[in-house]
Amino acid sequence: MLRIKKLDIFIVKSFLMLFIGTFFICLFIFMMQFLWRYVDELVGKGLEMSVMAQFFFYSALTLVPVSLPLAVLLASLITFGNFGERYELLAMKAAGISLLKIMRPLAFFVCGLVGVSFYFQNVVGPIAQAKLGTLILSMKQKSPELDIPEGVFYSEIKDYNLKVAKKDRKTGMLYDVLIYNMKDGFENAHIIYADSGRLEMTADKQHLWLHLYSGDLFENLKAQSMKSQNVPYRRESFREKHTLIEFDSDFNMADESIMSNQSSAKNMAMLQTSIDSMKVLGDSIGRQYYREVAEGNFRPSYGLSKEDTVKIERADIQEYNVDSLYAAASLTQKQKVISSAASRAENVSSDLSFKKYTMENNDYAIRKHKTEWHKKITISLSCLLFFFIGAPLGGIIRKGGLGMPVIVSVLVFIIYYIIDNTGYKMARDGKWVVWMGMWTSSAVLAPLGIFLTYKSNKDSVVLNADAYINWFKKIVGIRSVRHIFKKEVIIHDPDYARLTGDLEQLSAECKAYAAKKRLEKAPNYFKLWMASEDDNEVMAINEKLEALVEEMSNTKSATLIGALNNYPVISVSAHVRPFHIYWLNLAAGVIFPIGLFFYFRIWTFRVRLAKDMERIIKNNEQIQFIIQKINK
Structure with missing residues (x-):
């Protein structure tokens, strides 16, 4: 029987509050991006608040499935980052609860979100997409609100270009009005100039009532002959002129049936039905086109009479010299043959282009x-994938708040978006198989989520910057420096009488080791890769050195503490073969560029080790002198 524990309730509550906040933040961001795409269809058209409310409502419904994965990723990162930062995750693990058990209640919750996302994709989304598409099309067809600017031509009135030098916003009067009426065509444009005027909307909002005062009208008259050099025109002066202009400013909703063929406005059952229907239609059209091509233009007897066809079928083309027949023809016959061949080729090309299209x-x-069918599943599953990426990452990073989690989640989502969009376009354009293109992003994220979950469950330092810095220092050869400080409480004082003899013995061992190994000379390239044992002598020297340093660090003498910091930190394995596996060393030696790199690296570390031996000997002498002063 499944028992809900208080810890599970605490984890779900911590995640749920963050998830609600991050979801609405992500939804708002996606809505702003969506609004920016259609800002031209919204601005300056005098749309009512009810229309704008429908636009935002339907757009929000369509963007819910896209916002859920990012919200899950961000909320899981912040939740487990807070647990790690407040040491709550450490306390849970110390109590014997593994990371997988901590994630279990949230995994069930996210599975529920996967179902919600799929419901929105398959049920709510198609309806919202159909209504939103119809609404956007209706907004595009709506005439803009009449707001004539000063000093520029206004072309939003159909068949009219209008320019005013100045307008009075209080009275609505327009001054220095210039109008181009191109209703009868550009060549027969009517040009009207008026000293002032006024534009008013009729009560039915279907026409503009234009009042002009003190102006002239210029109109071209059609010439009687096409060869006329001068085109007459008519000029009319007027004190007042009134005319009606068609201008439909009402918002008319288009029919929703125009969106019925869009793939985004169909659920999975409708998509599968449409796919089957289009496959049957494509097969029937393809067979019909094949018959037309096989029995039509490419038939040898195309365009010939029955008698000519029989003659051609019985004749052998090798018996005729086509070039000589063409050369013997008259110029008119040659032109007729070439024109006929060119016309036939163009007809065939046009016909094949149409069939291909x-x-x-x-x-x-x-x-x-097909891509829309797969998309309804992949976007829903991405919620679960992002959870198994965000939760382990939060446990590894152990940073809460909106700083590091936001940066990491945005980077992960950008990578996912690039991979998903690339796969979608490849599948849509037929360059990849549809299922492979649509599932590429999931195939990339799933191993990443498994890897991060495993590493976080094992308390790995996969994202610990210090681990990578130390590894880089090891590769380059940068080593740490000793930082020994005077202890406030000392339990056992150093045995200075014995330390003098131990230091002399250590110096003797360093001299013997340096003389035996000949560290400053270049090592033998072939023997270097054959060696399979560690350098036990330098390990013994290093252990003895560290033991002496640890004992002498209990001193009360600040001078001795300063001298201890002068001892080098010995790298006991940097001057020998690079790998612990024998065959890897042989492979590195055989691959010459790699072997040459390791060879010079090892040689450099041998030279440094020789200098370390000299430094230890010199520092031993200095410390012996300090011990003598302490004993006095």
Whole structure:
């Protein structure tokens, strides 16, 4: 029987509050990005608040499935980052609870979110997409609100270009009005100039009532002959002129049936039905086109009479010299033959281009429906994948708040978006198999989530910057420096009488080791890769040195403490073969560029080790002198 523990309730509560906040933040960000795409269809058209409310409501419904994965990623990162930063995660693990058990209640919760996301994708999304698409199309078709600017031509009135030098916003009067009426065509434009005027909307909002005062009208008159050099025009002066201009400013909702063929407005059952129908249609059209091509233009007897066809079928083309027949023809016959061949080739090319376009368009529609079918599943599963990425990352990073988690989540989401969008476009354009393109992002994220979950469960330092810094220092050869400080409480004082003899013995061992190994000379390239044992002598020297330093660090003498910091930190394995596995050393030696790199690296470390031996000997002498002063 499944028992809900208080710890599970605490974890779910901590995650749920953050998830609600991050979800609405992500939804707001995506809505702003979506609004920016359609800002031209919204601004300056006088849309009512009810229309704007519908636009934002339907756009929010369509963006819910996209916002859920990012919200899950960000909320899981912050939740487990807070647990790690407040040492709550450490306390849970110390109590014997593994990371997988800590994540278990949230995993069930996210599985529920996967179902919610799929419901929005398959049920709510298609309805919202159909209504949103119809609404956007209706907004695009709506005429803009009449707001004529000063000093520039205004072309939002159909068949009219209007320019005013100045306008009075209080009275609505327009001054120095210039109007181009191109209703009868550009060549027969009517030009009107008026000293002042006024534009008013009729009560039914279907027409503009134009009042002009003190102006002239210029109109071209059609010439009687096409060869006329001068085109007459008519000029009309007026004190007042009134005219009606068609201008539909009402918002008319388009029919929702226009969105019925869009793949985004269909659920999975409808998508599968449409795919099957388009496949049957494509097969039937393809067979019909094949018959037309096989029995039509490419038939040898195309365009000939029955008698000519029989003659051609019985004749052997090798018996005729086509070039000589063409050369013997008259100029008129040659021109007729060439024109006929060119016309036939153009007709065949046009016919094949049309057939190709029809088939490619049908295949494109099939692929788009298939990508939409897979997309409803992949986006839903991405919530679960992002959870198994965000939760382990939060446990590894152990940083809460909106700083590091936001940066990491944005980077992960950008990588996911690039991979997913690339796979979608490849699948849609037919360059990849549809299922492979649509599932590429999931195939990349799933191993990453498994890897991070495993590493976080094992308390790995996979994202610990200090571990990578230390590894880099080890590769380059940068070593740490001793930082020994005077202890406030000392339990056992150093045995200075014995330390003098131990230091002399250590110096003798360092001299013997340096003389035996000949560290400053270049090592033998071939023997270097054959060696399979560690350098036990330098290990013994290093252990003895560290033991002496540890004992002498209990001194009360500040001078001796300063001298201890002069001892080098010996790298006991940097001057020998690079790998512990024998065959890897042989492989590195055989691959000459790699072997040469390790060879010079080892040689450099041998020279440094020789200098360390000299430094230890010299420092031993200095410390012996300090001990003598302490004993006095």
